[in-house]
Amino acid sequence: MPRYMVHRTFPDGLQIPVTEEGAAACLGVVGKNADVGVTWVHSYVSDDKQTTFCVYDGPDPEAIRRAAERTGLPVHQITKVSVLDPYFYR
Amino acid sequence: MDLLERERELELLDGWLGEAAAGQGRFVLVGGEAGVGKTTLVNRFCGMARGRARVLVGACDALSTPRPLGPLLDIAVSAGGDLDQLVSENAPRDRIFRAALSELDAGPTPTLAVIEDAHWADGATLDLLRFLGRRIGSVPALLVITYRDTEVGPQHPLRIVLGDLATSGTCRRLLVPPLSEPTVRALAAGSPIDASELYRITGGNAFYVTEVLASGTMGIPPTVRDAVLTHVARLTPAGRAALETAGVIGSTVDPWLLAAAVGPDVDAVDECLTAGLLRADGAVLAFRHELARAAVLDAVSPVRASALHRTVLEALRARVTHQNDPARLAHHAEAAAHRAAVLEYAPVAATRAAGLGAHREAAAQYARALRFATDLPDEQRQPLLTAQRLECHLTGQMEDAIAAGEALLAIARRAGDHPAEAEHQAWLAWMLVAAGRNVEAERASRAALDILAGIPPGPRHAFAFSVQAGLRMLNRDSDDAIAWGERAIALAERFGDAEVRVRAINTVGSARLVAGDEERGRAALERSLDLAREAGLEADVAAALSNLGSALGEIYQFPLAERYLTEGIAYAAERDLDRWHWYMVAWLALTRLFQGRWTEAASLAGSVIRHPGATAISRIMALVALGRVRARRGDPEVAAVLDDALALAAPTQTLQRLAPVRAARAEAAWLVGDQNRAREEARAAYDLAHRHGLRWHVGELAYWLWQTRDLVAPSPDAGGPFASQIGGDWAAAAAQWRELGCPYEAARALADGDEAAVRQALVEFDRLGARPAAAAAARRLRELGARGVPRGPRPSTRANPASLTTREVEVLALVAAGNTNAEVAARLFLSGKTVEHHVSAVLAKLGARSRREAVRTALERGLLPQTGGVQTPT
Numbered sequence: 032m033p034r035y036m037v038h039r040t041f042p043d044g045l046q047i048p049v050t051e052e053g054a055a056a057c058l059g060v061v062g063k064n065a066d067v068g069v070t071w072v073h074s075y076v077s078d079d080k081q082t083t084f085c086v087y088d089g090p091d092p093e094a095i096r097r098a099a100e101r102t103g104l105p106v107h108q109i110t111k112v113s114v115l116d117p118y119f120y121r
Numbered sequence: 122m123d124l125l126e127r128e129r130e131l132e133l134l135d136g137w138l139g140e141a142a143a144g145q146g147r148f149v150l151v152g153g154e155a156g157v158g159k160t161t162l163v164n165r166f167c168g169m170a171r172g173r174a175r176v177l178v179g180a181c182d183a184l185s186t187p188r189p190l191g192p193l194l195d196i197a198v199s200a201g202g203d204l205d206q207l208v209s210e211n212a213p214r215d216r217i218f219r220a221a222l223s224e225l226d227a228g229p230t231p232t233l234a235v236i237e238d239a240h241w242a243d244g245a246t247l248d249l250l251r252f253l254g255r256r257i258g259s260v261p262a263l264l265v266i267t268y269r270d271t272e273v274g275p276q277h278p279l280r281i282v283l284g285d286l287a288t289s290g291t292c293r294r295l296l297v298p299p300l301s302e303p304t305v306r307a308l309a310a311g312s313p314i315d316a317s318e319l320y321r322i323t324g325g326n327a328f329y330v331t332e333v334l335a336s337g338t339m340g341i342p343p344t345v346r347d348a349v350l351t352h353v354a355r356l357t358p359a360g361r362a363a364l365e366t367a368g369v370i371g372s373t374v375d376p377w378l379l380a381a382a383v384g385p386d387v388d389a390v391d392e393c394l395t396a397g398l399l400r401a402d403g404a405v406l407a408f409r410h411e412l413a414r415a416a417v418l419d420a421v422s423p424v425r426a427s428a429l430h431r432t433v434l435e436a437l438r439a440r441v442t443h444q445n446d447p448a449r450l451a452h453h454a455e456a457a458a459h460r461a462a463v464l465e466y467a468p469v470a471a472t473r474a475a476g477l478g479a480h481r482e483a484a485a486q487y488a489r490a491l492r493f494a495t496d497l498p499d500e501q502r503q504p505l506l507t508a509q510r511l512e513c514h515l516t517g518q519m520e521d522a523i524a525a526g527e528a529l530l531a532i533a534r535r536a537g538d539h540p541a542e543a544e545h546q547a548w549l550a551w552m553l554v555a556a557g558r559n560v561e562a563e564r565a566s567r568a569a570l571d572i573l574a575g576i577p578p579g580p581r582h583a584f585a586f587s588v589q590a591g592l593r594m595l596n597r598d599s600d601d602a603i604a605w606g607e608r609a610i611a612l613a614e615r616f617g618d619a620e621v622r623v624r625a626i627n628t629v630g631s632a633r634l635v636a637g638d639e640e641r642g643r644a645a646l647e648r649s650l651d652l653a654r655e656a657g658l659e660a661d662v663a664a665a666l667s668n669l670g671s672a673l674g675e676i677y678q679f680p681l682a683e684r685y686l687t688e689g690i691a692y693a694a695e696r697d698l699d700r701w702h703w704y705m706v707a708w709l710a711l712t713r714l715f716q717g718r719w720t721e722a723a724s725l726a727g728s729v730i731r732h733p734g735a736t737a738i739s740r741i742m743a744l745v746a747l748g749r750v751r752a753r754r755g756d757p758e759v760a761a762v763l764d765d766a767l768a769l770a771a772p773t774q775t776l777q778r779l780a781p782v783r784a785a786r787a788e789a790a791w792l793v794g795d796q797n798r799a800r801e802e803a804r805a806a807y808d809l810a811h812r813h814g815l816r817w818h819v820g821e822l823a824y825w826l827w828q829t830r831d832l833v834a835p836s837p838d839a840g841g842p843f844a845s846q847i848g849g850d851w852a853a854a855a856a857q858w859r860e861l862g863c864p865y866e867a868a869r870a871l872a873d874g875d876e877a878a879v880r881q882a883l884v885e886f887d888r889l890g891a892r893p894a895a896a897a898a899a900r901r902l903r904e905l906g907a908r909g910v911p912r913g914p915r916p917s918t919r920a921n922p923a924s925l926t927t928r929e930v931e932v933l934a935l936v937a938a939g940n941t942n943a944e945v946a947a948r949l950f951l952s953g954k955t956v957e958h959h960v961s962a963v964l965a966k967l968g969a970r971s972r973r974e975a976v977r978t979a980l981e982r983g984l985l986p987q988t989g990g991v992q993t994p995t
Contacts, residue, residue, distance in 0.1 A: 033758075035757070037903070056566060056605060091758065092751060092754075092756040092757055092758060093720075093723045093724065095755075096720070096756075097720075098719075106890075107892070108755060109755075109756050109757060110757055111757035111758060
């Protein structure tokens with residue numbers, strides 16, 4: 032399945048508390064993603080919490096957008112990516 | 122065998138039967154390898170369900186050319202009544218299909234219908250499965266279909282039907298796994314055979330396991346075939362001969378036929394039953410498994426097999442019953458190499474198959490007859506070839522159809538029959554173009570016209586002229602298409618050929634429409650539509666709706682196109698006219714693209730592309746729609762789909778396919794800043810478009826050449842808004858695009874304007890989610906010295922705290938501007954109900970109690986575009 036990097040922006044900052052509430056929010060995202068066949072692998076969040084880069088597996092860019100629509104998360108840009116591992120060349 | 126470890130499957134089936142009993146019909150696809158135990162499972166379930174449900178069972182047979190509707194014939198016999206009546210009198214197939222559907226809804230209890238071995242299904246049965254599958258949701262019935270998933274590859278016709286049905290909410294799947302090791306152990310308990318070895322070699326295949334145990338050998342035969350033959354080896358020579366005869370007869374064996382073929386030795390048949398190789402199944406005998414029959418038949422020498430088939434054939438012919446299926450007789454006749462019998466039965470079987478819509482089987486029966494007809498005189502081969510050409514044409518086996526057509530042409534030439542020669546050339550032309558061999562098609566059509574020029578007008582002229590008109594229309598030579606079409610219409614009316622008339626009127630209308638003569642084009646196509654409806658020519662009704670929709674789309678009349686496409690899609694779906702159906706879905710995807718409804722466009726396009734049965738032309742248009750949505754959003758994987766589109770369009774060499782593909786590729790290149798490639802793509806089709814003078818194709822390609830500085834003067838042929846924009850009048854272009862209902866194109870025109878216009882364009886691009894165009898507009902604003910243009914993502918692409926969809930924001934903006942629901946519906950080409958649905962979704966998401974409150978909240982939270990949508994620049 033192709034892998035995508037999803038660039039999102041949160042002008043007011045992304046607030047996910049490290050509490051049960053935060054955990055539930057994340058699980059909610061996972062569940063809604065699964066409905067449309069995409070998997071959230073993990074994300075990188077900028078220090079100001081205004082930008083995230085989220086790694087997703089999914090069948091096509093439309094599925095990534097469907098998932099975003101369901102979770103209410105913004106999409107700035109979707110890029111198809113593959114893994115480049117520096118130690119592969121040793 | 123006792124049914125071990127199938128509790129889970131039985132429980133699932135039982136649950137679905139319960140749902141069916143409650144009025145929510147289901148169909149279940151039971152897959153698994155040969156011998157894994159699908160039939161055993163389903164038989165057990167039927168046994169459990171009897172009393173609670175009416176049980177009807179039918180099986181597809183393993184004949185090289187199966188009996189059309191074989192499983193339904195089985196079911197009809199046990200169901201009796203209307204269905205049996207219709208089937209035995211060879212009623213039209215839609216009546217048979219409807220009778221089958223009402224049979225499922227016939228009793229006080231739900232119906233459990235089983236169709237076994239669907240991987241061998243004939244074309245009519247596949248159509249029946251599709252027909253029932255699409256309608257079973259509201260019928261209290263459970264339809265169970267078993268098939269060998271290992272034999273259904275991506276190109277298998279069953280795969281297409283399954284793919285079609287699998288997306289519906291009524292479909293359930295069940296995969297029957299091989300037996301586990303503990304179960305194999307339990308079965309082998311008390312036998313001297315090493316159970317682990319047995320499990321390892323058989324892989325848990327239920328039939329293989331039980332066959333090894335039943336054959337009573339000490340070692341384990343290395344294949345299931347060897348296991349069967351070990352078992353068979355214990356029979357007497359007479360028993361073995363009886364078993365071989367049974368194998369030749371088929372999957373189910375009528376006892377009288379076996380007796381007639383075997384002769385007086387009844388004990389031999391008993392011996393097979395006692396050994397467990399045959400079993401009594403109601404009034405008939407059957408092999409314990411099809412794998413056993415295949416193994417027995419494989420071991421029979423060709424000479425003996427031929428002799429056995431002849432014995433069976435003679436026995437069948439000696440006793441005439443209504444069950445004497447010509448397909449079965451033709452099968453034995455060919456296997457016995459009995460020429461006279463093949464020529465007697467295969468054409469009858471073909472006619473019957475064609476009548477039931479099993480065109481693939483009909484074509485195969487004609488091919489069978491023709492294999493034995495090589496030394497027949499021409500006048501006897503001719504009707505066979507004519508029928509074969511039609512059946513192959515209907516099933517898209519174009520190369521075979523063309524071969525039959527060429528043979529007919531040769532016959533006409535030998536006879537010096539010039540009118541017939543012309544007719545065959547015209548047919549060839551039509552089939553060659555469908556096969557994508559356009560150059561040869563042109564030659565054949567030309568040849569037909571040359572011959573007919575020297576002959577007084579007749580019905581053949583009407584046909585040949587209509588073919589030539591069709592070729593010209595597809596090639597977008599509109600004037601020629603109209604001229605030939607009108608001659609064809611006049612002759613068809615004179616000689617009373619309704620079909621040629623309907624098609625020629627369609628061709629003339631389509632040619633007029635794409636050439637921009639909207640009024641007369643639509644009128645002609647509407648006329649063709651009415652005539653086709655009156656004459657009951659369903660495919661021609663679908664063709665008229667499809668051509669209306671696609672031709673209006675080609676000239677950017679999307680609201681009208683949408684109307685015909687929506688009607689046509691519903692019409693074609695109801696009648697399973699899939700070829701037209703998918704082409705119209707692809708064009709609806711393009712329509713949604715230009716209407717700015719990209720999510721819908723992408724999902725419609727995706728449904729066409731994923732459907733294995735969609736034709737190349739449907740696929741091309743769907744790929745264009747998907748590629749353009751992705752390019753406009755700045756999403757990845759644009760090149761992949763547009764390369765596929767080009768690969769499919771290139772061999773057609775027609776403007777109709779090349780122009781949209783090249784324009785899409787030009788746009789995609791331009792959006793990623795590759796001006797050179799954009800220019801090359803537009804160039805690649807521009808001259809062709811220009812030669813045909815089609816203003817919309819010329820318009821868009823000229824626009825890309827102008828954007829990439831390759832064209833400075835406006836082209837006289839360029840269509841409406843494109844011409845305005847190339848001429849420098851961006852405001853007029855934007856207004857025209859808005860008039861046509863194309864928001865992205867309107868914004869793109871504004872983006873060429875002054876600072877205020879570019880600001881508006883930016884808002885609109887953001888609303889549509891057009892990232893690359895928005896970035897370009899923002900760049901342009903900064904170049905114009907505008908202040909306060911943010912770099913990077915702008916507000917409306919940011920987190921939308923209420924998570925309103927793009928569509929909901931659009932509806933809300935119109936509500937905010939004071940429109941009623943009905944006005945919103947009219948503006949957005951939606952139904953009133955859909956608008957209501959959007960409004961209540963907005964209210965819920967904003968926690969508002971009224972429309973007014975929703976608008977206030979949205980404005981406070983900055984959810985609406987400041988300008989309230991695109992306004993005319995003043």
